Amino acid sequence: xxxxxxxxxxxxxxxxxxxxxxxxxxxxxxxxxxxxxxxxxxxxxxxxxxxxxxxxxxxxxxxxxxxxxxxxxxxxxxxxxxxxxxxxxxxxxxxxxxxxxxxxxxxxxxxxxxxxxxxxxxxxxxxxxxxxxxxxxx
Numbered sequence: 001x002x003x004x005x006x007x008x009x010x011x012x013x014x015x016x017x018x019x020x021x022x023x024x025x026x027x028x029x030x031x032x033x034x035x036x037x038x039x040x041x042x043x044x045x046x047x048x049x050x051x052x053x054x055x056x057x058x059x060x061x062x063x064x065x066x067x068x069x070x071x072x073x074x075x076x077x078x079x080x081x082x083x084x085x086x087x088x089x090x091x092x093x094x095x096x097x098x099x100x101x102x103x104x105x106x107x108x109x110x111x112x113x114x115x116x117x118x119x120x121x122x123x124x125x126x127x128x129x130x131x132x133x134x135x136x137x138x
């Protein structure tokens with residue numbers, strides 16, 4: 001298993017994932033429906049928005065389960081997030097399932113759930129999921 005880093009979300013969230021070979025499937029540069037630009041690599045997620053720039057380190061990710069655990073550079077806390085399978089154009093939806101966690105183990109053991117069948121309603125902890133669309137350069 002590879003351990004990788006990723007920084008994601010202009011709403012000051014960090015994510016982490018563990019991959020079984022290869023990089024994270026959502027690697028690229030994206031625009032969100034909240035006006036941020038997000039760059040995802042196998043190591044970090046960087047978000048640039050009107051609120052500033054934030055970077056998170058990916059601790060582990062799982063492309064099969066579409067989950068990532070990351071550590072925020074802002075407060076050093078951990079998040080666990082999920083994404084939908086990218087469509088043919090590379091767009092996907094993203095949701096932070098749990099955040100503000102003190103350890104990787106707390107993120108791995110989180111019992112909070114999300115509803116990927118309700119992307120536009122309250123399926124992400126009472127809110128809509130964030131939509132990411134590849135930039136024209138991708």
